[in-house]
Amino acid sequence: MLAKKTKYGIKALTYLCSRSNNGPIPISVIAEAENISHKFLESILLTLKKGGILTSKKGKNGGYYFLKNPKDIPMAEIIRLLSGPIAMVPCVSLNFYEKCDDCPDEATCGINRLMLEVRDSTLKVLKQKSLYQLTQEINK
Amino acid sequence: MLAKKTKYGIKALTYLCSRSNNGPIPISVIAEAENISHKFLESILLTLKKGGILTSKKGKNGGYYFLKNPKDIPMAEIIRLLSGPIAMVPCVSLNFYEKCDDCPDEATCGINRLMLEVRDSTLKVLKQKSLYQLTQEINK
DNA sequence: TGTAAACCCTACTAAACCGATAGGATATAT
DNA sequence: ATATATCCTATCGGTTTAGTAGGGTTTACA
Numbered sequence: 001m002l003a004k005k006t007k008y009g010i011k012a013l014t015y016l017c018s019r020s021n022n023g024p025i026p027i028s029v030i031a032e033a034e035n036i037s038h039k040f041l042e043s044i045l046l047t048l049k050k051g052g053i054l055t056s057k058k059g060k061n062g063g064y065y066f067l068k069n070p071k072d073i074p075m076a077e078i079i080r081l082l083s084g085p086i087a088m089v090p091c092v093s094l095n096f097y098e099k100c101d102d103c104p105d106e107a108t109c110g111i112n113r114l115m116l117e118v119r120d121s122t123l124k125v126l127k128q129k130s131l132y133q134l135t136q137e138i139n140k
Numbered sequence: 141m142l143a144k145k146t147k148y149g150i151k152a153l154t155y156l157c158s159r160s161n162n163g164p165i166p167i168s169v170i171a172e173a174e175n176i177s178h179k180f181l182e183s184i185l186l187t188l189k190k191g192g193i194l195t196s197k198k199g200k201n202g203g204y205y206f207l208k209n210p211k212d213i214p215m216a217e218i219i220r221l222l223s224g225p226i227a228m229v230p231c232v233s234l235n236f237y238e239k240c241d242d243c244p245d246e247a248t249c250g251i252n253r254l255m256l257e258v259r260d261s262t263l264k265v266l267k268q269k270s271l272y273q274l275t276q277e278i279n280k
Numbered sequence: 281t282g283t284a285a286a287c288c289c290t291a292c293t294a295a296a297c298c299g300a301t302a303g304g305a306t307a308t309a310t
Numbered sequence: 311a312t313a314t315a316t317c318c319t320a321t322c323g324g325t326t327t328a329g330t331a332g333g334g335t336t337t338a339c340a
Contacts, residue, residue: 002228002255004328007242010251026286035242040329046288059337060285075254088142102147102175110274111150114215114265115142121261125254134250144299166315180300186317199308200314 006082008036009044010134013053013078017070017135024056024063044082051081075134076126086126087119094119146222148176149184150274153193153218157210157275164196164203184222191221215274216266226266227259234259 011034016025027045031038045064048054055067079086080095090098091106092115099106106112151174156165167185171178185204188194195207219226220235230238231246232255239246246252 001225001230002251003326004242007229007240007251014250024286028286037329039331042287043289043329049287056287057337058285058287058335060283061338062286062336064287085141089147090141100147102144108278110154110278111142111147113277114269114274117265117269118262121265122258125257125261129254129257134254137253138248138250143297164315168315177300179302182316183300183318189316196316197308198306198314198316201309202307202315204316 003083005040005044006079008034008041009048009082010075010078012036012041012045013048013070013073013131014135014138016054016064016066017131018138020066020070024061024065026063029063047081048078051077053078053081070132070135071130073131074127075129075131076123078131079126086122087115089115092116092119094123143223145180145184146219148174148181149188149222150215150218152176152181152185153188153210153213153271154275154278156194156204156206157271158278160206160210164201164205166203169203187221188218191217193218193221210272210275211270213271214267215269215271216263218271219266226262227255229255232256232259234263 012030015030015034019025027042028038030036030045031041034041045054045056049056049064049067053066053068053073054064056062056064076086085093085096087093087096089100089111090096091100091103091109091112100109100112103109103112152170155170155174159165167182168178170176170185171181185194185196189196189204189207193206193208193213194204196202196204216226225233225236227233227236229240229251230236231240231243231249231252240249240252243249243252
């Protein structure tokens with residue numbers, strides 16, 4: 001299941017995306033519009049900033065805005081940033097690979113193969129859809 | 141990420157599947173063969189019994205064996221039993237549907253649509269592969 | 281140059297979940 | 311009877327999650 005952190009993050013991003021070109025948008029505005037705890041959202045946006053998706057301006061009239069073009073941000077990137085690996089087992093993760101501690105041999109592991117297939121099909125969906133596309137769908 | 145409960149469950153099932161036709165197999169044998177804590181495995185197998193996949197015989201020479209034919213058990217069914225919903229948000233779950241508490245309208249929710257696609261592609265993989273198939277792959 | 285607005289950072293907490301353990305109740309083959 | 315095995319309930323330490331608290335830093339602007 002998606003953690004609230006991830007859900008909130010996506011909602012904040014689509015909100016930002018739908019009202020871009022108006023300069024930085026403060027946390028408080030996003031929090032109110034999307035019904036998210038201000039402080040919690042603060043930490044989420046910080047993660048997105050460190051991940052290179054957003055950037056911010058401090059002080060009066062400050063706020064958050066895009067560093068990357070939403071058309072160039074696949075949903076897979078957002079979800080990885082906010083919830084970590086997309087794969088269901090570490091041994092098939094592209095970005096967070098780790099050997100399963102309890103598995104003697106990956107090459108003959110049925111779970112490994114199955115989850116590899118699942119990862120591929122999931123990733124296909126999440127890489128092909130950009131944040132911009134998602135936002136467009138909402139507003140039609 | 142897959143919980144250990146699920147991983148252990150699948151491993152136990154593939155083990156059972158690969159040495160079927162020899163009558164009931166006790167927990168202790170499976171636990172040792174697959175390196176799983178005996179007590180933990182106990183609760184897992186109980187779940188699989190309640191879910192209609194396995195059944196058991198008590199007392200001496202007792203143990204667990206299949207109620208359903210492994211060829212008729214899609215991996216999706218096993219994973220649902222052991223870890224619950226396959227969907228990443230409750231509002232797109234087929235078997236565990238729930239309205240998202242923070243979502244005003246599903247019809248216009250971008251996350252809903254995206255996760256619907258993800259669910260479909262994941263399910264396609266998990267429904268088409270049976271426990272029997274998985275076991276075969278391991279042993280070749 | 282003072283001040284309000286806004287981001288930045290660390291620490292904390294309550295609740296839930298996870299993996300594992302403990303101990304006994306129940307059933308059964310011999 | 312007794313040994314063997316499943317069944318059931320309860321508990322526990324550790325981790326994660328969602329949210330809160332409080333203060334530090336930067337900046338626009340009067």
